Amino acid sequence: xxxxxxxxxxxxxxxxxxxxxxxxxxxxxxxxxxxxxxxxxxxxxxxxxxxxxxxxxxxxxxxxxxxxxxxxxxxxxxxxxxxxxxxxxxxxxxxxxxxxxxxxxxxxxxxxxxxxxxxxxxx
Amino acid sequence: xxxxxxxxxxxxxxxxxxxxxxxxxxxxxxxxxxxxxxxxxxxxxxxxxxxxxxxxxxxxxxxxxxxxxxxxxxxxxxxxxxxxxxxxxxxxxxxxxxxxxxxxxx
Numbered sequence: 201x202x203x204x205x206x207x208x209x210x211x212x213x214x215x216x217x218x219x220x221x222x223x224x225x226x227x228x229x230x231x232x233x234x235x236x237x238x239x240x241x242x243x244x245x246x247x248x249x250x251x252x253x254x255x256x257x258x259x260x261x262x263x264x265x266x267x268x269x270x271x272x273x274x275x276x277x278x279x280x281x282x283x284x285x286x287x288x289x290x291x292x293x294x295x296x297x298x299x300x301x302x303x304x305x306x307x308x309x310x311x312x313x314x315x316x317x318x319x320x321x322x323x
Numbered sequence: 324x325x326x327x328x329x330x331x332x333x334x335x336x337x338x339x340x341x342x343x344x345x346x347x348x349x350x351x352x353x354x355x356x357x358x359x360x361x362x363x364x365x366x367x368x369x370x371x372x373x374x375x376x377x378x379x380x381x382x383x384x385x386x387x388x389x390x391x392x393x394x395x396x397x398x399x400x401x402x403x404x405x406x407x408x409x410x411x412x413x414x415x416x417x418x419x420x421x422x423x424x425x426x427x428x429x
Contacts, residue, residue: 235419237367245359245367245410245421259417262324295366308414309357311378313366 202226202312204296209317216286220317222279222296230254230274233299233306236281238292239316248294249281250306259306263289286321293318325349325413329422336427340401344425346394346411355415358387358396361424362407370409371396398427 208220222234235250249270250259258270269282279296294317297310326349336342346356354374359367369378371387374394384399398405406429411422 244424245361245412247412247417247419247421250417250419261418300369300372306417308412308417308419309369309372310367311369311372313368315366 202298204298204312204314206294206296206314206317209294209319211320211322212286213323214287214321216321217282217284218286218319220281220283220294220296220319222281222314224277224279224296224298227298228302229277229298231302233303234272234279235297235299235306235308235310236270237295237297237310237313238290238319239295240289240292243292246292247308250299250308251279252306253302253304257306283319286319288321291319291321324418325352325415325420327411327413327420327422329409329411329425331425332423333426333428335429336401337429338401338403341397341399342401342427343398344396344409344411344427346389346396346422348392348394348413348415351391352413352415354390355413356387356389356394357412357414358385359410359412360405360407361410367410401427 236248255272267285296314298312300309300311358371361367
């Protein structure tokens with residue numbers, strides 16, 4: 201069974217940093233692209249970032265480009281989202297999601313999602 | 324960026340009803356559209372991909388149609404567990420944007 205487990209969320213002050221992790225199990229994660237999607241409290245879904253299976257290609261939403269960095273360690277089946285210069289608008293549940301297709305590129309279609317980790321940016 | 328607009332924002336229905344949710348893209352996305360279901364406190368669940376392909380394990384009362392800029396999600400014979408929020412999402416190219424969601428309520 202595919203499982204994605206996020207961690208690393210919490211309360212951070214404006215301007216601060218946080219690193220989220222996502223551990224994938226039940227699959228050969230190294231052949232799938234992965235993504236992060238966030239959801240602000242009471243709001244809709246917003247795609248944040250995607251990474252290719254090898255980790256060599258990354259893509260970001262305009263709202264986070266230059267502040268967030270998505271990386272992966274396939275030997276540990278772990279994904280990381282380094283978030284810097286956080287602001288109140290970044291407050292959200294962050295979901296790690298797996299691409300549906302095994303491919304060297306990203307497609308943006310997600311078939312498995314973790315339960316999410318809450319990031320709260322507040323003083 | 325491609326904008327996705329869903330209608331209605333809220334839909335009231337009863338068990339056994341047939342309902343349709345519409346999603347419009349601001350430019351053609353061919354058939355690169357997915358539908359997700361989300362229940363309170365839970366992660367989204369993929370229902371439909373490539374506009375009309377049913378994801379494994381999803382009941383056949385769910386169906387999708389459309390191409391280009393206009394798409395629909397239809398749920399036949401609503402069941403109690405179908406009351407949730409539904410999102411469309413395009414994956415034609417990044418950034419992969421979602422619709423604002425449709426709350427399906429009893």
